[in-house]
Amino acid sequence: MILETVNVGPMQVNCYILACAEEKKAIIIDPGDQARKINAVLEKHKLHPGMVINTHGHYDHIGCDDKFGVAVYAHKQDLAMLTDAGLNLSASFSRAYKVRSEIIALEDKQAIKFDCLELEVMHLPGHTPGGIALLMKKPQTDIIFTGDTLFCRGVGRTDLPGGSQPQLEKSIRERLFVLPEATRVYPGHGPATTIGEEKNSNPF
Numbered sequence: 001m002i003l004e005t006v007n008v009g010p011m012q013v014n015c016y017i018l019a020c021a022e023e024k025k026a027i028i029i030d031p032g033d034q035a036r037k038i039n040a041v042l043e044k045h046k047l048h049p050g051m052v053i054n055t056h057g058h059y060d061h062i063g064c065d066d067k068f069g070v071a072v073y074a075h076k077q078d079l080a081m082l083t084d085a086g087l088n089l090s091a092s093f094s095r096a097y098k099v100r101s102e103i104i105a106l107e108d109k110q111a112i113k114f115d116c117l118e119l120e121v122m123h124l125p126g127h128t129p130g131g132i133a134l135l136m137k138k139p140q141t142d143i144i145f146t147g148d149t150l151f152c153r154g155v156g157r158t159d160l161p162g163g164s165q166p167q168l169e170k171s172i173r174e175r176l177f178v179l180p181e182a183t184r185v186y187p188g189h190g191p192a193t194t195i196g197e198e199k200n201s202n203p204f
Contacts, residue, residue, distance in 0.1 A: 055147025057081025126168025
């Protein structure tokens with residue numbers, strides 16, 4: 001399995017590239033900026049884009065969605081953010097951005113099967129109404145991509161439109177912290193961590 005982290009954009013978003021092996025198609029998670037940098041990693045492994053998945057609809061995570069010529073997947077409660085520059089906050093920056101690629105809605109507990117990969121959608125409202133994590137089920141069961149819900153020693157902001165601190169805390173306690181402590185957490189920003197480390201050391 002190929003798993004690479006590409007740090008992109010002024011907000012230093014972690015874009016993840018997942019594939020079964022070289023010369024296969026890849027899942028691209030949160031391509032927020034710097035398409036050339038992402039494409040360089042694809043080319044290194046002789047990969048082709050297969051799908052884009054957004055963990056939520058903020059501009060720093062969706063800004064390059066249209067650069068790969070594939071369908072974009074996001075939770076149904078964040079779909080409006082992908083096509084509304086006010087909701088995805090891009091209108092507050094230098095340019096308004098709306099995703100123009102095909103957009104496909106995801107639901108809680110939905111299985112995303114792609115070559116040898118299988119990811120389970122975990123709906124985690126709080127940072128945004130449709131924020132999700134992606135729990136790997138195959139070929140490993142000890143990896144989760146948490147978007148902007150849970151970070152290494154941090155949690156996602158809830159002071160932006162659609163945010164809710166009680167919802168965020170509920171999502172983390174009831175859905176993430178019940179996972180095995182050895183589960184490796186790949187967040188939307190910052191270094192990787194584990195569920196056990198965050199249960200024991202996260203100050204929030």
